[in-house]
Amino acid sequence: MSIPRPKPERFRLRRTMMFMNAQKPGLIKDAYIYGADSIMLDLEDAVAENQKDSARFSLYHALKEIDYGNTEVIVRINGLDTPHWKEDIRVCVAGGCDGIRIAKTESAHDVQVVDEAVTEAEKEFGVEVGRTLLMAALESPKGVLNAVEICQASPRLFGVALSGGDYRKCMQVKVIPGGIEMLFARGFMLNAARAAGIQCFDTVFTNLNDDEGFRAEVKQNVEMGFDGKSLINPKQIQIVHEMLAPTQKEIAEAEKIVRAFREHASEGVGVFTLDNGKMIDIAFVPGAERVIKLAKASGIYEGDL
Amino acid sequence: MELKAVGTAGTLESSDVMITLEPRDSGGIDLTLESSVLNQYGRQIKAEVLASLERLGVKNAKVIVNDHGALDCTIKARVECAFYRGCGCDMDGRFDWGGVIR
Numbered sequence: 001m002s003i004p005r006p007k008p009e010r011f012r013l014r015r016t017m018m019f020m021n022a023q024k025p026g027l028i029k030d031a032y033i034y035g036a037d038s039i040m041l042d043l044e045d046a047v048a049e050n051q052k053d054s055a056r057f058s059l060y061h062a063l064k065e066i067d068y069g070n071t072e073v074i075v076r077i078n079g080l081d082t083p084h085w086k087e088d089i090r091v092c093v094a095g096g097c098d099g100i101r102i103a104k105t106e107s108a109h110d111v112q113v114v115d116e117a118v119t120e121a122e123k124e125f126g127v128e129v130g131r132t133l134l135m136a137a138l139e140s141p142k143g144v145l146n147a148v149e150i151c152q153a154s155p156r157l158f159g160v161a162l163s164g165g166d167y168r169k170c171m172q173v174k175v176i177p178g179g180i181e182m183l184f185a186r187g188f189m190l191n192a193a194r195a196a197g198i199q200c201f202d203t204v205f206t207n208l209n210d211d212e213g214f215r216a217e218v219k220q221n222v223e224m225g226f227d228g229k230s231l232i233n234p235k236q237i238q239i240v241h242e243m244l245a246p247t248q249k250e251i252a253e254a255e256k257i258v259r260a261f262r263e264h265a266s267e268g269v270g271v272f273t274l275d276n277g278k279m280i281d282i283a284f285v286p287g288a289e290r291v292i293k294l295a296k297a298s299g300i301y302e303g304d305l
Numbered sequence: 306m307e308l309k310a311v312g313t314a315g316t317l318e319s320s321d322v323m324i325t326l327e328p329r330d331s332g333g334i335d336l337t338l339e340s341s342v343l344n345q346y347g348r349q350i351k352a353e354v355l356a357s358l359e360r361l362g363v364k365n366a367k368v369i370v371n372d373h374g375a376l377d378c379t380i381k382a383r384v385e386c387a388f389y390r391g392c393g394c395d396m397d398g399r400f401d402w403g404g405v406i407r
Contacts, residue, residue, distance in 0.1 A: 053386060
């Protein structure tokens with residue numbers, strides 16, 4: 001029995017990407033009901049060294065037999081400095097996951113090595129070459145500083161994510177409310193991702209009892225321009241979706257921009273002013289369209305665009 | 306690929322199953338099943354384990370299955386893992402995903 005998953009979409013909505021231990025059957029069988037945009041089945045840190053073999057069998061059958069619906073299924077593979085990553089890639093591709101998260105990415109070369117192994121596996125298992133997407137996790141100062149080349153390393157790459165635990169350890173800092181210790185990494189990675197036209201995801205927030213701290217961090221993520229966030233617990237999903245949802249005022253404005261632009265464009269006019277005096281040209285359109293897409297995903301859009 | 310030693314995989318956690326395979330020279334498959342859902346699913350669990358063993362080419366073995374409500378996909382995964390552990394050779398780069406593992 002196998003669930004034929006649709007071809008993965010490189011630039012889909014990924015507000016919430018939740019980690020789940022690929023080794024725990026109780027977790028992965030229900031993974032899709034929580035409503036995260038993406039789940040990340042973990043073969044890396046969540047799996048003990050002596051269970052790396054076992055996790056792959058669980059992963060393979062979960063990928064083949066559990067219907068994840070619209071939830072994107074990403075697999076985090078073991079680092080390139082381990083003996084496990086090559087077989088991890090074979091099982092990911094054979095099982096038909098949507099994408100692979102590369103742990104501890106430090107250079108464009110790391111991404112290319114994985115890209116080549118994925119291509120080889122796609123040919124071996126009769127999967128369309130190019131189907132399997134990639135994302136790179138930056139977990140060290142070297143990875144962050146090489147973000148520019150990493151973000152441009154492969155046409156399979158849909159985004160980069162920061163991994164705060166290892167990064168903070170390297171930088172000899174602890175978690176600070178307000179995130180001053182992560183300011184450079186977040187800002188630099190965002191710039192690198194945008195320059196390459198790919199998505200950018202923030203690190204996990206690990207203190208599950210600190211609701212206020214979590215909300216403050218998500219608010220900052222939104223303000224800085226992240227596409228989404230890695231999560232470790234289902235209770236964080238709804239909070240992120242709510243905080244990323246546009247307001248009714250923002251939706252109305254976005255609708256106005258998209259409609260007005262379409263009307264003016266058909267009359268051959270590229271720049272015009274809205275009734276509130278705001279100048280609009282084509283640069284505003286992608287942002288407005290993104291607002292409407294977010295509103296639809298959040299279930300609060302009632303218009304007809 | 307041949308079962309050479311005892312191979313065990315899985316846990317006693319809920320939704321999981323622990324499988325132990327012990328090689329023997331003859332006598333076919335001797336399966337002992339304990340399950341929290343024995344009455345409803347005993348037959349199905351047994352069939353799933355036997356089908357996996359057949360795919361893997363195991364003809365003679367003592368098999369102990371301790372189930373706590375595992376789905377079919379978990380049962381298969383644990384049988385396969387126990388088998389390859391019992392074979393004891395490095396299979397990286399050679400696992401037959403979609404072939405005998407399916």
